[in-house]
Amino acid sequence: MEHAQNDSPEAGSKRTWLVVNPASGSYDDAAFEALCECCTQNAIDLDRVIRFPEQDKLPTAAELDAAGVDFVTIYTGDGTINALVTGLYGWSGAILILPGGTMNLLSIRLHGDVETPDIVARVGKGDFRKERPCVVRCDAGDALAGxxxxxxxxxxxxxxxxxxxxxxxxxxxxxxxxxxxxxxxxxxxxxxxxxxxxxxxxxxxxxxxxxxxxxxxxxxxxxxxxxxxxxxxxxxxxxxxxxxxxxxxxxxxxxxxxxxxxxxxxxxxxxDGESAELPRRARFTVVPCEVDLIVTEAQA
Incomplete structure (x- = not known):
């Protein structure tokens, strides 16, 4: 079952780091600039932009806690999303996933089939919650999208x-x-x-x-x-x-x-689109994600 958090987020918690992947085939400079402007219009402070893997590595839980970041925003494809989310397992903060890839299956699951400005506006108004939706687990890792x-x-x-x-x-x-x-x-x-x-x-x-x-x-x-x-x-x-x-x-x-x-x-x-190998016989199970994701849709 889904593991929803009982505490509702406050609209005032709007300090974030933004992760983008300029090397991704779905990345677009104009869309990135529009996203930054959208965050400003909705009173979300982009404290830092992480350009992964071009300039920076993905943030760790310790770095985010030291910076006092409430949530991380990621605007990339499924592979980078997977690396960020699973790398932050156990963190006390939350992750906002935006539709920055080709198929955006996880973003649609969390927010519905809506555009980035709509999602950012919901978060800016505090119209969201934190949940730990299910993932598919195997010995090679966890799949959030598929x-x-x-x-x-x-x-x-x-x-x-x-x-x-x-x-x-x-x-x-x-x-x-x-x-x-x-x-x-x-x-x-x-x-x-x-x-x-x-x-x-x-x-x-x-x-x-x-x-x-x-x-x-x-x-x-x-x-x-x-x-x-x-x-x-x-x-x-x-x-x-x-x-x-x-x-x-x-x-x-x-x-x-x-x-x-x-x-x-x-x-x-x-x-989540990244190659892996398993033995000729392998087990797959459904488990809850081990870090909070931000949800703005009725069902995750």
Missing amino acids: LMVGPGTAWGEVREAMRDMDIVGFATQAVTAIGESAAGTKVRIAEPRVGKEEGYPLLVLTPEQGTMSVAAYHSETVGDYAQQGVALLQRDFRKGPHDDLGQMDAMTIELAAEAGTSTDEVLPTLI
Whole structure:
């Protein structure tokens, strides 16, 4: 279940550090300037701007406490958000996550599908609360926005090339992704036994309120690959052909093939868009985030 804090934040607590990632393909100078102006208009003091990783490292809990910062604001993609949030586990402050990436799944979950000025205005008025929404945990880390497992994670590289407007890279990675999805060792849910026994190229686990939704993606025909391409052009390859396998609070995923002679067989994994590797059989659970996030929507 969600772990909401009982103490309501005061509108006067508006001193923040802002984390941005200028190297991100979704970063925009004009949008950054507009955000700074929006904070000023809503009486939020940007005490410091951290340009990660270009100039600065991510702040630590000790640094934030020493500076008397009430909350940290982050305007980046999922990968940097994950690094900041998990790096601040145990901190007594809170984190405001703004839609600064391509898909902004976590921001939408916390604030609804609204623009940055609306979120900042709510915070400026004190119209927010602190909560610890659920994340998906495995031995490789915690996923706040989503976790993907299987050879189909190669489609994530296609999305990155597309985001960076790398046409050659897009074409190259698309060919690789099709090959991996078709020929790579599929993955299946071993516990509980749901879905196809022969497995899928990609399983996507998305944390929700007290649970995680599970979607199994398949690319078995030319038509499937065409649908995947259309989904990419719409900036969301999750819209590709898939089966919804329901809601779970824990599961074990394994390679669908029998163990071979190789000792380095792994589960290819993307945690909030960042590559990771797990053993050929791994456990995934739903747990509460270990630091407060700022929520301005009715449901997190």
